[in-house]
Amino acid sequence: MKIVGLMSGTSGDGVDAALIEVSGRGQALKARAIATQTLAYPRSLQQRIVTASVSGTVADICHLNALLGEWFANAALNVIRQAKLRPADIAVIGSHGQTVHHLPQGIQAPGVGAVRSTLQIAEPAVIAERTGITTIANFRPRDIAAGGQGAPLTPAAHALLLKHPRRARLIVNLGGISNVTYVPRGGIWDGVLAFDTGPANMVLDSLVARATNGRQVMDRDGKWALKGKVDGRLLGKLLAHPFLSRRPPKSTGREEFGPRLTDELLSIQTQQGLSIEDLLATCSMWTAKAVGTARRWIKGTIDEVVVGGGGVRNRAVMDNLTAVFASTPVTTFEALGWESKAFEAVAFALLAYQTMTGQWGNIPAVTGATHPVLLGAIVPGGPRWAKQFRL
Amino acid sequence: MKIVGLMSGTSGDGVDAALIEVSGRGQALKARAIATQTLAYPRSLQQRIVTASVSGTVADICHLNALLGEWFANAALNVIRQAKLRPADIAVIGSHGQTVHHLPQGIQAPGVGAVRSTLQIAEPAVIAERTGITTIANFRPRDIAAGGQGAPLTPAAHALLLKHPRRARLIVNLGGISNVTYVPRGGIWDGVLAFDTGPANMVLDSLVARATNGRQVMDRDGKWALKGKVDGRLLGKLLAHPFLSRRPPKSTGREEFGPRLTDELLSIQTQQGLSIEDLLATCSMWTAKAVGTARRWIKGTIDEVVVGGGGVRNRAVMDNLTAVFASTPVTTFEALGWESKAFEAVAFALLAYQTMTGQWGNIPAVTGATHPVLLGAIVPGGPRWAKQFRL
Numbered sequence: 001m002k003i004v005g006l007m008s009g010t011s012g013d014g015v016d017a018a019l020i021e022v023s024g025r026g027q028a029l030k031a032r033a034i035a036t037q038t039l040a041y042p043r044s045l046q047q048r049i050v051t052a053s054v055s056g057t058v059a060d061i062c063h064l065n066a067l068l069g070e071w072f073a074n075a076a077l078n079v080i081r082q083a084k085l086r087p088a089d090i091a092v093i094g095s096h097g098q099t100v101h102h103l104p105q106g107i108q109a110p111g112v113g114a115v116r117s118t119l120q121i122a123e124p125a126v127i128a129e130r131t132g133i134t135t136i137a138n139f140r141p142r143d144i145a146a147g148g149q150g151a152p153l154t155p156a157a158h159a160l161l162l163k164h165p166r167r168a169r170l171i172v173n174l175g176g177i178s179n180v181t182y183v184p185r186g187g188i189w190d191g192v193l194a195f196d197t198g199p200a201n202m203v204l205d206s207l208v209a210r211a212t213n214g215r216q217v218m219d220r221d222g223k224w225a226l227k228g229k230v231d232g233r234l235l236g237k238l239l240a241h242p243f244l245s246r247r248p249p250k251s252t253g254r255e256e257f258g259p260r261l262t263d264e265l266l267s268i269q270t271q272q273g274l275s276i277e278d279l280l281a282t283c284s285m286w287t288a289k290a291v292g293t294a295r296r297w298i299k300g301t302i303d304e305v306v307v308g309g310g311g312v313r314n315r316a317v318m319d320n321l322t323a324v325f326a327s328t329p330v331t332t333f334e335a336l337g338w339e340s341k342a343f344e345a346v347a348f349a350l351l352a353y354q355t356m357t358g359q360w361g362n363i364p365a366v367t368g369a370t371h372p373v374l375l376g377a378i379v380p381g382g383p384r385w386a387k388q389f390r391l
Numbered sequence: 392m393k394i395v396g397l398m399s400g401t402s403g404d405g406v407d408a409a410l411i412e413v414s415g416r417g418q419a420l421k422a423r424a425i426a427t428q429t430l431a432y433p434r435s436l437q438q439r440i441v442t443a444s445v446s447g448t449v450a451d452i453c454h455l456n457a458l459l460g461e462w463f464a465n466a467a468l469n470v471i472r473q474a475k476l477r478p479a480d481i482a483v484i485g486s487h488g489q490t491v492h493h494l495p496q497g498i499q500a501p502g503v504g505a506v507r508s509t510l511q512i513a514e515p516a517v518i519a520e521r522t523g524i525t526t527i528a529n530f531r532p533r534d535i536a537a538g539g540q541g542a543p544l545t546p547a548a549h550a551l552l553l554k555h556p557r558r559a560r561l562i563v564n565l566g567g568i569s570n571v572t573y574v575p576r577g578g579i580w581d582g583v584l585a586f587d588t589g590p591a592n593m594v595l596d597s598l599v600a601r602a603t604n605g606r607q608v609m610d611r612d613g614k615w616a617l618k619g620k621v622d623g624r625l626l627g628k629l630l631a632h633p634f635l636s637r638r639p640p641k642s643t644g645r646e647e648f649g650p651r652l653t654d655e656l657l658s659i660q661t662q663q664g665l666s667i668e669d670l671l672a673t674c675s676m677w678t679a680k681a682v683g684t685a686r687r688w689i690k691g692t693i694d695e696v697v698v699g700g701g702g703v704r705n706r707a708v709m710d711n712l713t714a715v716f717a718s719t720p721v722t723t724f725e726a727l728g729w730e731s732k733a734f735e736a737v738a739f740a741l742l743a744y745q746t747m748t749g750q751w752g753n754i755p756a757v758t759g760a761t762h763p764v765l766l767g768a769i770v771p772g773g774p775r776w777a778k779q780f781r782l
Contacts, residue, residue, distance in 0.1 A: 042501065042502065044501070045501075052449060053449065054449070055448060055449070056448065056449040057446060057447065057448060057449075058443060058444065058445070058446070058447040058448075058451075058452055058491050058492045058510065059492055059494070060449075061449055061452055061492075061510065062491075062492035062493075062494055062508045062509065062510040063494060063498055063506060063508050065508060065510065066506050066507065066508035066532070066535070066536075067500050067503060067506045067508075069536070070500075070503045070506065071503070100449050100453075101449045101450055101452075101453035102453075103450070103453055103454060107454055109458050109461075110433065110435070110436075111433065112458060112461045112462070115454060115457050115458045115461065116457065117453045117454050117456060117457035117458075117514075118453065119449065119452065119453040119456065123508075123532050123536070124768060125529065125532035125533040125535075125536050125768065126532070126536045128533070128536075129533060129536035129537055129764065130536070137768075138516065138768075141457070141514050141516035141517065142516040142519070142520060142770070144457070144516075145457075145460070145514070145516050145517045145519075145520035145521070146520055355771070358774045358775060358776075358777070359774070360774075373520065374771045374773075374774060374776075376770075377515060377516065377528075377529070377768035377769065377770045378768065378769040378770075378771070379533070379767075379768045379769075380746070380765045380769070382765075383749045383750070383751075383765060383782065384749060384782050385749075385765075385782075386749070386777050386780040386782050387782060389777040391774065391775050391776075391777050391778060
């Protein structure tokens with residue numbers, strides 16, 4: 001079954017599209033990437049999305065929902081064309097949409113109790129109409145309705161795609177924040193654990209942006225960090241950050257590792273007379289050691305570490321991870337045939353496959369749901385759409 | 392197949408639920424009402440919905456979407472209980488949701504062109520999770536994606552439920568505004584026409600509210616109008632309203648028949664020294680004659696007039712309609728076994744049935760779509776949900 005996955009992240013910079021082929025189920029599931037592509041939004045649209053997510057009005061959301069539907073449809077058609085396939089070759093599209101709000105903490109409502117909610121837009125009826133392909137979207141609300149946080153949903157894809165029959169794997173995602181998924185041998189969902197581990201690109205990128213007055217936005221390939229020396233005093237301080245010793249389930253973000261921390265780091269840099277290279281070397285090591293703390297909470301053995309996310313291109317962080325995990329081999333998503341950048345799009349293609357085949361998409365131990373559920377809302381491509389479903 | 396339909400109108404006063412039984416297809420389709428019920432919202436929730444529809448923020452919409460999902464789920468469970476059935480007896484729920492915005496006029500977007508949109512909320516994943524019943528929602532966006540206005544969708548239900556094998560029927564809905572659907576003999580969709588005809592309860596209700604300083608909100612049973620006399624001079628003026636002679640497709644609302652018109656009518660009443668009874672008698676006749684203008688645009692014969700909507704209880708309007716249509720018999724939805732008040736909920740149950748059986752739900756000549764489409768997004772009740780679909 002060939003499936004397209006579509007994803008637009010919270011930065012709102014464009015639609016990642018992935019075309020994959022999937023067969024089998026559960027531990028016997030097999031999948032491969034056929035093509036991936038990113039359709040970048042114009043700057044004005046990105047700005048509208050970011051603004052709408054914070055303070056958008058009902059009219060903004062109504063219009064953006066349909067407008068993003070058109071962009072998502074184009075992203076799907078582009079990746080299908082790139083693979084030299086036709087829409088009729090595609091069984092289903094799995095579209096995450098664009099998150100514009102996420103309120104997983106309950107808000108009390110009279111007569112109903114605590115109501116938790118999330119809102120993804122990019123109208124699937126537009127995607128289905130433009131492509132003629134059955135489209136599954138709105139994956140998160142069902143997990144929330146079942147008592148979960150609606151996130152993270154990628155660990156199910158980690159377990160299905162990055163499993164190994166005889167090796168227990170720690171999947172590491174180096175995004176703005178680092179998070180891990182523990183995938184037991186054979187990829188069985190019982191025993192899958194996932195949580196945030198600490199800072200990653202968010203800290204490194206913002207230090208570079210501040211040091212270069214915005215002329216550079218990242219330490220490309222970790223070159224600066226590789227020239228610096230880790231400062232033991234600062235590293236010790238950073239490793240004492242309370243998030244690192246908090247027990248999972250745990251998640252974090254800009255509140256703990258955003259601009260306020262960058263300010264603190266730059267003031268310590270001045271106090272201690274560190275070069276920007278030393279500062280980046282230290283924070284790169286901190287990133288790796290924060291990931292290493294995952295071992296405290298995982299009871300099973302870890303036979304292999306598999307790293308994905310934008311951070312895989314940072315040589316300094318990757319070298320440090322190899323050092324931190326010592327005798328445990330460290331490899332990458334790329335080495336297993338999956339592009340880091342497109343992996344979330346791949347994950348939603350795979351979650352669509354789960355729904356197509358009548359299989360659960362959430363892992364209750366990971367999202368906090370009281371039970372597993374079928375995820376998503378299905379918009380028919382054409383009149384005989386349900387014949388494709390293999391329940 | 393037993394189906395629950397759920398609807399909350401723009402006044403946001405509660406969820407109408409209808410439980411119906413349907414079999415057959417198209418001209419051979421048969422349906423009957425089993426139970427109907429309204430779950431009223433508390434005043435505070437109604438206020439929040441009305442406010443959110445005009446100036447809600449993304450956070451309001453996100454939260455209300457999940458909150459209304461809970462109310463809709465309760466409305467469904469209540470009507471099932473009332474019918475002494477269990478959720479397992481119900482094949483599917485068709486939920487219109489709550490419209491919070493409707494922008495069917497295109498707004499230009501760079502690189503995409505004119506984008507038209509609509510937004511209904513009341514999260515179907517919540518309805519499916521609480522009831523365990525497969526839920527179809529978001530009916531309008533697909534028609535809009537196919538070039539239509541996303542409305543009106545009830546004419547398809549009129550054609551399927553109120554057809555007669557040998558009589559062409561004019562279906563009249565007396566809501567705030569009056570609208571008609573012409574259903575040819577046998578209910579064939581070719582030849583179905585639908586459009587707004589003019590003012591109805593909106594004008595009558597607001598005159599009563601103003602005359603009683605809000606103590607009464609309607610001319611109950613048309614009692615006041617029945618005591619008054621139609622004023623020929625005023626009626627002549629009202630019949631010259633340009634909307635009445637506009638060619639369909641046409642739709643209208645508060646802009647043309649809202650508070651500004653009420654002000655005008657009250658000032659004419661003072662000038663001419665009319666009693667409130669005379670004013671209501673005149674406007675009741677205007678309502679009936681506006682409906683009568685439908686005959687100008689319908690080429691086929693009309694063998695019978697079938698009236699629904701809150702206005703069926705207004706004896707003055709009904710008497711006037713009988714006079715206006717002269718030798719053509721005038722009957723009501725109620726006489727054909729359908730409650731006027733619940734008919735929109737019934738319509739969305741029926742549109743869910745259309746999707747369940749792989750049949751189109753929109754009438755392109757009515758909505759303006761370039762072609763017929765399957766309507767709705769389907770949220771699975773349980774893992775074997777697609778087995779129920781009869782495509």
